[in-house]
Amino acid sequence: MSDNDLVLENFLPYRLSYLTNIISRRLARLYSGEFGITAHEWKILANLNRHPDISAAEVGEKTAMDKVAVSRAVSGLCYKGLVDRKISQQDRRRSVLNMTAEGKKIYGQIKPLVIDYEKSLLNILSPQELSLFDQLLDKLTRHVETD
């Protein structure tokens, strides 16, 4: 067996995926339990908070979700009364999405939980380590994004 044999525990894509899965599960617990929000729905709420009046396609761009996932999550949010969907008068194919008052309220309740979780996660790293990790993550991401 060659000495560059494949050892999953050392294989970086696998380790990255392992870490990410744990973190995603923990985060999902924050919104799924008490609030009944899925990860996709949460991502959309966070985007509508920053960018009101955007369309489903724009949500898709900003969240890297495909349009079917966006459609389903937006439907779920509308059904729960957290998002309001209007038809654009400029282009009647497009939707114009916004959080409702109730949506903003829920968003405001979940946001601190999520931010606290991120803090608790990152407090194991020193400021220098965090900054480095940040840069390396960016570097890798820019690298893999070039198809």
Added chain:
Amino acid sequence: MSDNDLVLENFLPYRLSYLTNIISRRLARLYSGEFGITAHEWKILANLNRHPDISAAEVGEKTAMDKVAVSRAVSGLCYKGLVDRKISQQDRRRSVLNMTAEGKKIYGQIKPLVIDYEKSLLNILSPQELSLFDQLLDKLTRHVETD
């Protein structure tokens, strides 16, 4: 709006998940297309290569997969003739799993593709950066593993 508002593009769990998803998709292409192997199946092959004669439960431990996923992936591999499943004579509930000759052949074909992909991924980082990223990843993983 508070200044520690939630901005997904800066939110580390989101960025980690984004990077991981791209990498996982690319990797999956390496085995799914030509070889018809799923990511789960591939993980199991890689484990059986290093640890012959293990049981489904042991595969589960080593891959962090749940037992249902292991059961299904092993069934798929047996059906394709890549893995051989015997009943343990010491404990007839347990299975004893091994790659077949054909399984080893396929494994040997996929392995270099996967290793090359990892190399192409990491060659954007200097040896120092890589070593740092490695350490930080470990540190974060150990941190989140403590429930």
Added chain:
DNA sequence: TGAAATAAGTTTCACTTGTAACTATAATTA
């Protein structure tokens, strides 16, 4: 012993997700 509890693995059911087909509207161009 033998009844109850535990363990390995599979099957089932409900839910999620991805791909492709479809509907409705808008833009293009012959």
Added chain:
DNA sequence: TAATTATAGTTACAAGTGAAACTTATTTCA
């Protein structure tokens, strides 16, 4: 301007996934 092409979003179908129930085998301990 009418026919074609492209776009936004939804629906339908198939495949994947997770939780719980189930089957068979083993262990525990009264």
